[in-house]
Amino acid sequence: MNAQATEVYWGTLSHPLFDNRPLHVAATENGLCRVNWPHESFADLQDWVNRRIPGAKLIEDRERVSEYVSQLKQFLDGTRKTFDLPVDLRGTPFQVSVWKALARIPCGETRSYSDIAEAVGRPNAVRAVGTANGANPVPIVVPCHRVIGKDAALTGFAGGLRVKEDLLRLEGVRGFTQKGHARFRF
Structure with a gap:
């Protein structure tokens, strides 16, 4: 690629x-x-x-x-909702497939990790999707912050849960719970 x-x-x-x-x-x-x-x-x-x-x-x-x-x-x-930029995604074929699926999540919407696993044709690879999501090299542009738990919990986020909340709120998303892994509270 x-x-x-x-x-x-x-x-x-x-x-x-x-x-x-x-x-x-x-x-x-x-x-x-x-x-x-x-x-x-x-x-x-x-x-x-x-x-x-x-x-x-x-x-x-x-x-x-x-x-x-x-x-x-x-x-x-808050003046732009989509990006018009070329990206040079460097990762495994599976990671790149996950990142491309993330890029299709519209601004202001969320998906679960299992939704993304389904989208990439690997419905049983929910944990692997989470790992790929966390390895996203171009966050915000490839919106990994739009992925939340099936129960609407924030779960984890490489940028920190406060940043994930701020990005989702910026997009008008309110349907999430502030639960998440302690190691991402920074």
Whole structure:
């Protein structure tokens, strides 16, 4: 699906939704490849690039990532509901199938992990879907925050449950319960 990129361009976005802590936004020539959560460091971005795009050169270039940053900011400001961006998804075939299913969840709606397992043709792979969901390299653009438990509980979230709640509320979603795993309360 993706040609091996030798350069990964990055920039940052700070937003009040994340207490103005920076998100690192990275892209290859093929599209957006990584959005870090605010609790993740630049070293986390470097580690991800080293694992997923071996030999790539990480280059700060705000101009090359400006459209990605702009659309993310518009979404977080509540003025954009969908993204019109190329993505460069780096993962296993199963992960990529899950991420593509996530991308089809409309803004303002949620799905359960079992709904996504059904959508990818693996109805018994609910836990694997959860793991793939948590490994999503481009959160917000590929809306992993829209996946909740079958009982409407928030369950877990790599960005932290407060961020998941904030993103769902931003989209007008109210039909969830604030229950979730303790390790995601940050």
